[in-house]
Amino acid sequence: MRRELVFARDEYRCAYCGEQFQAELLTVDHVQPRMRGGDASGGNLVTACSACNARKVGLRLADFLRTDGVARRHFFEHGARHVWPRILRTLEEDLARSAKGVPPT
Numbered sequence: 001m002r003r004e005l006v007f008a009r010d011e012y013r014c015a016y017c018g019e020q021f022q023a024e025l026l027t028v029d030h031v032q033p034r035m036r037g038g039d040a041s042g043g044n045l046v047t048a049c050s051a052c053n054a055r056k057v058g059l060r061l062a063d064f065l066r067t068d069g070v071a072r073r074h075f076f077e078h079g080a081r082h083v084w085p086r087i088l089r090t091l092e093e094d095l096a097r098s099a100k101g102v103p104p105t
Contacts, residue, residue, distance in 0.1 A: 001042040010047035015079025016071040027053045043084035062094035
């Protein structure tokens with residue numbers, strides 16, 4: 001999916017901080033990083049500002065969201081609606097396990 005289409009779909013809003021930006025200040029983030037088996041399909045891409053994407057880097061989404069409550073809230077309010085259900089299920093399971101102190105699988 002082309003980055004301009006991802007930005008337009010997400011209303012130029014960062015999935016993690018919730019702020020709207022000019023297109024040149026945005027990046028496309030792979031929710032499940034490619035280095036961890038993620039693909040470039042629309043269901044694995046969200047709009048992220050450069051600062052949030054730099055903070056997330058190659059982290060698993062659950063690890064990033066667990067440490068950043070603001071990003072977690074905005075992701076579920078804005079970004080999650082376009083993410084594949086299988087990715088969301090895994091994310092919710094990982095967050096629930098970490099809340100119980102169980103390491104991720």
